[in-house]
Amino acid sequence: MSFAPRSDFPLLAAQPSLFYLDSAATSQKPRVVLDAIRNYYETANANPHRGAYRLSGAATEEYHGARREIARFLGAADADTLIFTRGTTESMNLLATAWGKQHVHRGDRVVVTRLEHHANFVPWQQLARDVGAEFRICELTPDGHVDMDQLRLLVTANTKVVAFGHVSNALGTINDVREIVHIAHAIGAVAFCDGAQGAPHLRVGFDALDVDAYAFSGHKMLGPMGIGGVIAKRALLEATHPYQFGGDMIEFVFDGDTTWNALPHKFEAGTPNVEGAVGLAAAVRYLDGLGMDAVRAHEVALTGYALEQLAAIDGLQVYGPAGAESRSGVVSFTLGDIHPHDLSTMLDVDGVCVRAGHHCAQPLMRALHVAATVRASFYVYNTTTDVDALVASLQKAKARFYAHA
Amino acid sequence: MSTSADRSAGLAALYQERILDHYRHPRHKGVLERATGVHGEKNPLCGDDITVSVLQRDGVVIDARYTGIGCSIMQAAASMLMELVRGRTREEIDLLSRRFDEMLASGEPEEALGELGALAGVAGFPARHKCAKLPWRALLGAIEHRNNG
Numbered sequence: 096m097s098f099a100p101r102s103d104f105p106l107l108a109a110q111p112s113l114f115y116l117d118s119a120a121t122s123q124k125p126r127v128v129l130d131a132i133r134n135y136y137e138t139a140n141a142n143p144h145r146g147a148y149r150l151s152g153a154a155t156e157e158y159h160g161a162r163r164e165i166a167r168f169l170g171a172a173d174a175d176t177l178i179f180t181r182g183t184t185e186s187m188n189l190l191a192t193a194w195g196k197q198h199v200h201r202g203d204r205v206v207v208t209r210l211e212h213h214a215n216f217v218p219w220q221q222l223a224r225d226v227g228a229e230f231r232i233c234e235l236t237p238d239g240h241v242d243m244d245q246l247r248l249l250v251t252a253n254t255k256v257v258a259f260g261h262v263s264n265a266l267g268t269i270n271d272v273r274e275i276v277h278i279a280h281a282i283g284a285v286a287f288c289d290g291a292q293g294a295p296h297l298r299v300g301f302d303a304l305d306v307d308a309y310a311f312s313g314h315k316m317l318g319p320m321g322i323g324g325v326i327a328k329r330a331l332l333e334a335t336h337p338y339q340f341g342g343d344m345i346e347f348v349f350d351g352d353t354t355w356n357a358l359p360h361k362f363e364a365g366t367p368n369v370e371g372a373v374g375l376a377a378a379v380r381y382l383d384g385l386g387m388d389a390v391r392a393h394e395v396a397l398t399g400y401a402l403e404q405l406a407a408i409d410g411l412q413v414y415g416p417a418g419a420e421s422r423s424g425v426v427s428f429t430l431g432d433i434h435p436h437d438l439s440t441m442l443d444v445d446g447v448c449v450r451a452g453h454h455c456a457q458p459l460m461r462a463l464h465v466a467a468t469v470r471a472s473f474y475v476y477n478t479t480t481d482v483d484a485l486v487a488s489l490q491k492a493k494a495r496f497y498a499h500a
Numbered sequence: 501m502s503t504s505a506d507r508s509a510g511l512a513a514l515y516q517e518r519i520l521d522h523y524r525h526p527r528h529k530g531v532l533e534r535a536t537g538v539h540g541e542k543n544p545l546c547g548d549d550i551t552v553s554v555l556q557r558d559g560v561v562i563d564a565r566y567t568g569i570g571c572s573i574m575q576a577a578a579s580m581l582m583e584l585v586r587g588r589t590r591e592e593i594d595l596l597s598r599r600f601d602e603m604l605a606s607g608e609p610e611e612a613l614g615e616l617g618a619l620a621g622v623a624g625f626p627a628r629h630k631c632a633k634l635p636w637r638a639l640l641g642a643i644e645h646r647n648n649g
Contacts, residue, residue, distance in 0.1 A: 434571035436546045440514070440625055444507045452546050466547030466569060496572075499517045 099475035119472035131377035161376035168379040170300035182323030183291035186310030191218035193338035201227035215289035239415040261293025265454040266415030267425030317378035322371025339364040394424040424473035441492035513621030523572040528582035539641030552638040578635035
């Protein structure tokens with residue numbers, strides 16, 4: 096079931112006995128991404144927007160060319176509404192700080208879900224505390240989906256924003272973005288989507304989703320670390336004050352006041368991360384080459400295989416939605432009373448890289464009544480060989496742990 | 501630990517019978533009602549959570565108990581540690597704590613540490629040093645608590 100060749104990924108090619116199953120934390124990088132970054136520095140490096148000389152123009156073109164490609168990949172026609180940030184965390188903080196402080200007031204309500212990563216939970220919790228708004232958490236159904244009936248009740252007339260993840264990083268649950276957006280819009284609230292785990296795995300189609308803002312991280316979708324962004328509706332961005340001040344984002348600076356540059360510059364203070372943007376553009380070209388529908392089909396097949404193989408291990412409990420169709424390539428589980436950290440240490444010895452812990456989702460872990468789980472997550476370079484290595488290593492770990500019990 | 505055989509041997513040492521036995525059948529688990537000091541420590545990354553209560557008299561730890569949840573390394577270390585420190589002075593415990601740190605650095609079992617010497621295998625797993633040290637931090641905090649009080 097080879098999909099994206101392992102030979103395209105230098106780290107994986109160099110370590111043939113490594114079974115990398117932690118792509119929900121960060122993906123490996125294809126050579127084309129590394130080459131694009133190197134090529135940028137070797138041929139076009141200068142500070143964009145600054146110089147009248149041709150090289151600065153080349154850097155500017157590389158930067159905005161990358162923006163156009165990434166916007167197109169995510170289904171946004173208006174590329175200037177894509178704001179580059181360090182990633183989803185900074186994007187959600189931008190929304191909560193810049194838009195939130197301006198639009199959410201005492202007595203208003205802010206709604207998130209029990210599935211949220213801390214990066215889409217804490218900014219809203221803290222915003223609500225700061226302005227005196229109500230912070231409400233929509234609970235889950237027993238199979239790990241957002242309880243839409245409860246959400247309809249929670250989203251009351253005083254609700255200003257519903258912040259939710261496209262895909263849960265801890266359980267893999269794929270949320271019904273359109274329906275959540277519909278519920279928010281029905282009472283005039285905005286809907287902000289944390290797409291950190293969505294953009295790498297699913298065709299996003301920003302314009303069609305009608306979501307007010309969609310945040311993503313480049314490093315989870317084959318791009319480099321330190322680049323990501325948020326796409327938002329133009330009207331929302333234009334009605335929002337900038338949240339960082341400095342170079343690039345200004346228009347005229349007078350002694351007593353300043354006017355702001357046009358989008359996207361208004362929200363991009365300081366020298367931008369051009370290498371990151373260029374690297375991420377190469378990553379989305381690579382993903383386009385595979386085709387996002389094929390990426391999804393590969394993950395459904397591999398996740399289905401993994402769920403089937405894991406179910407055969409006695410004492411193993413999988414969390415989250417039952418079938419592969421309603422989750423992305425994420426499988427969270429526990430095995431008997433083996434602590435997830437003990438399990439991940441034992442798997443690591445066999446070259447199996449999995450995440451163990453609370454997955455930056457402590458509110459969710461409390462609801463599941465577990466302190467931690469083990470999480471295996473798949474991406475384009477994973478195959479059934481990786482799943483087989485995981486299963487074999489789990490069997491060994493179990494035998495070792497219960498040898499004297 | 502470079503070869504896969506080395507790594508496997510390291511794992512066998514880490515999850516040896518004595519450690520798993522302390523994990524499954526912890527000694528000295530509980531809360532001392534007449535504790536002279538109580539201290540809790542957490543590792544938010546993995547959810548390990550331990551509270552140690554100690555009873556000291558004339559500079560000697562008469563009894564020590566712990567409650568908590570966590571991985572086998574943390575639980576076994578706690579169980580063995582409570583056994584080790586009973587009847588010891590503060591100075592002796594400080595010395596043993598340094599010996600334990602040295603053992604995690606060297607990987608050589610330390611006789612003075614009694615059963616805790618079984619945790620020498622943790623040395624080869626730097627990501628797990630925190631687990632083995634957490635009970636020490638809770639214990640030293642509980643002893644300190646009494647001194648501060």
